[in-house]
Amino acid sequence: MRAMVYRGPYKIRVEEKDKPVIEHPNDAIVRVTLAAICGSDLHLYHGLMPDTRIGHTFGHEFIGVVDEVGSSVRNLQVGDRVMVPFNIFCGSCWYCARGLYSNCHNVNPNATAVGGIYGYSHTTGGYDGGQSQFVRVPFADVGPVKIPDWMHDEDAVVMTDAAATGYFGAQLGDIAEGDTVVVLGAGPVGLTAAQSSWLMGAGRVIVIDHLEYRLEKARTMAHAETFNFTEYDDIVVEMKKQTDYLGADVVIEAAGAEADGSFLQHVTGTKLKLQGGSPIALNWAIDSARKGGTISVVGAYGPVPNAVKFGDALNKGLTLRMNQTPVKRQWPRMFEHVRNGYLTPRETVTHRFPLEDIAEAYHVFSAKLDGCIKPLVLPSAA
Known part of the structure; x- marks a missing residue:
């Protein structure tokens, strides 16, 4: 697959990487249809987050279509359109039981404070992110939610982090x-x-x-x-x-x-x-x-x-x-606000870049060029 990869501060490119595979029965593989660049991605881009390793793929805001599911996944099927919260969480630990999904105790071996986050260095678990054609989604029965038919894709992707x-x-x-x-x-x-x-x-x-x-x-x-x-x-x-x-x-x-x-x-x-x-x-x-x-x-x-x-x-x-936002906990009420027009996440979107132009996207966003507030990334067809 094609994916954004980190090569050092201010150095990113699009390269061929192995398509992710099912590693656990509750994994899903999601084909990314829309991703975003977050302001916090710039900390990685600028080399300010420790343990950001060469070859890591960024991107914690993405939506997509389920391409494959593990043998124990019950809530999703191949072909489902899903929005994926940036938090990776187990759904059953002491913190998850209290809705503190961003503090999950079982998904990040590298820290005791924050749980897992897609594409945000090995300090948050080392999970590759969604600025790519495919991404592995652990605990697929817990995190992803099917995108409502009435919801605009750009609302959905911004709600995976920034709006939430x-x-x-x-x-x-x-x-x-x-x-x-x-x-x-x-x-x-x-x-x-x-x-x-x-x-x-x-x-x-x-x-x-x-x-x-x-x-x-x-x-x-x-x-x-x-x-x-x-x-x-x-x-x-x-x-x-x-x-x-x-x-x-x-x-x-x-x-x-x-x-x-x-x-x-x-x-x-x-x-x-x-x-x-x-x-x-x-x-x-x-x-x-x-x-x-x-x-x-x-x-x-x-x-x-x-x-x-x-x-x-x-x-x-x-x-x-x-705290880091427990995204999924916010969604039920946010969905109603978006549906009623009280919240308008996609209004923040100003730019859309093909995945192949992601280096330019990061430059424009980082340098605040061309009135850039929120850039989206459109992965090319697999």
């Missing part, structure tokens, strides 16, 4: 009716978090970013107030002014460790604002929240140095909530 993560970010904020919610980052996760905040009762939604085309999308897609942090000496001071000098009730950190930065920015923090990734965005969240407020962190962070103002968070009495 944005929804989860608003959910973690524990938003009360009338709350002021500030969202840091206007990528696909932040845009959906802003949309979802209205559904959960927010009285005011503010989105902060530094790219005007993303802020415009926040205004049109999420009907949010927007602020470009480069236009202010101190965006935290501006947020205080906007909230009667109290601060926001809820801050959703949807930028992550590397919204638009380099390794040097991570280590030194010398660059401005969200571009510095860690610790800037987290500290903005802490400083912008009112005393007793809530911070929801759904931006992706790797093991890079952080100088987080934890003492300030303690003294302000903040509630900090965070």
